[in-house]
Amino acid sequence: MNSLVEENYLKALFNLSIESGQVNVNDLSQRLDIKMPTVTSMMKKLAGKGLVHYESYKPLRLTEQGKIEAALIIRKHRLTEMFLVEKMGFGWEQVHDIAEQIEHIHSDLFFAKMDELLGFPKSDPHGSPIPDRNGNVTWKEFKKLSDCKAGDRVRLEAVINTSEEFLKFLNNRALSLGLEVLVVSVEPFDRSMVVKYAKRTAETLSHTVCERLLVVEKA
């Protein structure tokens, strides 16, 4: 049984691996706000438990078992976020910090029940995939809105940044998952976009924002 602290290291390492490929001690240190020597010793400990491949001065890698255990924590996190939004009436900007705690609850039954009540959802309120009970994750092919061109019709499927500020920004513009968006124009100078969706006929979004919005093309 992994401790809460070990679980947070596993999860952070898993997420960083997906975000940036190669993960160094320094990356994990910054992500967790824990000093490098502490991270080094925890990596050795997790290596001893067979969850991490550790070699001095080399990038950090989860073992297959480590990936599974990390994915199962992420599963609990994302099921929780979905439950909070769908069954308890929270906004998608309010759920991360609560899920960060509830993901450490030890009760298979509790999460199985959540899953069932939610109808076995495939993704969380931010569009991230929910790993299955075996820790397998299936990633959908998304495109960044910033990679679209004028005239493209797309559907908003996920957000990359899930900070409260960013999600509130999207709330203020009535941007939510599932929405159909038409790219009206792209400004070559700063790559900002003018888009049309729902009742908004001409909303301007900066490149910084568009990079964080994941979409699929509407046939």
Next chain:
Amino acid sequence: MNSLVEENYLKALFNLSIESGQVNVNDLSQRLDIKMPTVTSMMKKLAGKGLVHYESYKPLRLTEQGKIEAALIIRKHRLTEMFLVEKMGFGWEQVHDIAEQIEHIHSDLFFAKMDELLGFPKSDPHGSPIPDRNGNVTWKEFKKLSDCKAGDRVRLEAVINTSEEFLKFLNNRALSLGLEVLVVSVEPFDRSMVVKYAKRTAETLSHTVCERLLVVEKA
């Protein structure tokens, strides 16, 4: 901010005070399955935080502030149990261990939302009162079923023991809160009772069981 460990000490001390009046280091030690020297040092620590009155060799007492903080953890525990039963479909025998963990979640909003979704319940699935947001608890006047006599008509309002085994025993006999029970007879030899309720016309309950069932008299 109290740690999870401190919270469990406060809660145990609060509960023991109610159950048995005077609480000694040894009682708390047994309740928490933690050795006496550890309890002594935690009591000194909590005394330092103004939550416990500690004097060597004297019974342990919570301060007023300690009582409030303990009651607020118990509030979270009981709201959680109620939520699990009412909103997630758990049985009353399944919820204690999950609540034991969720009671340590730090999020006022999370518990406020639970409370609201439940319609501000006054008691948990076992009939125990839910403290209010200020840590005030109001105890109803209950009577033990074992103190009733033949011919009494009562309503089952709470259970004292909330172990899974006891609650399953009650489930097997279709005994649940709110049920109206008629005391048919009391056996003088072992103080067992024959009772009548719902579709059960002659169920025999041992004194040990009757002592743990709290009732109010049906007018």
Next chain:
DNA sequence: TTATTTTGTTTTACTTCTCTAACTTTATAC
């Protein structure tokens, strides 16, 4: 009332998780 048992405390020590300081290795700049 004295002996014995139980309860409680003190001291020492272990585990987990964290840090700072000092040093080493690797990467980057010139």
Next chain:
DNA sequence: GTATAAAGTTAGAGAAGTAAAACAAAATAA
């Protein structure tokens, strides 16, 4: 290709929470 900077490790230490051993006080029994 050295010099400098950045990243990583080692060593030492501290806080939180725990227990074992030794001792002291209080309760109980004889």
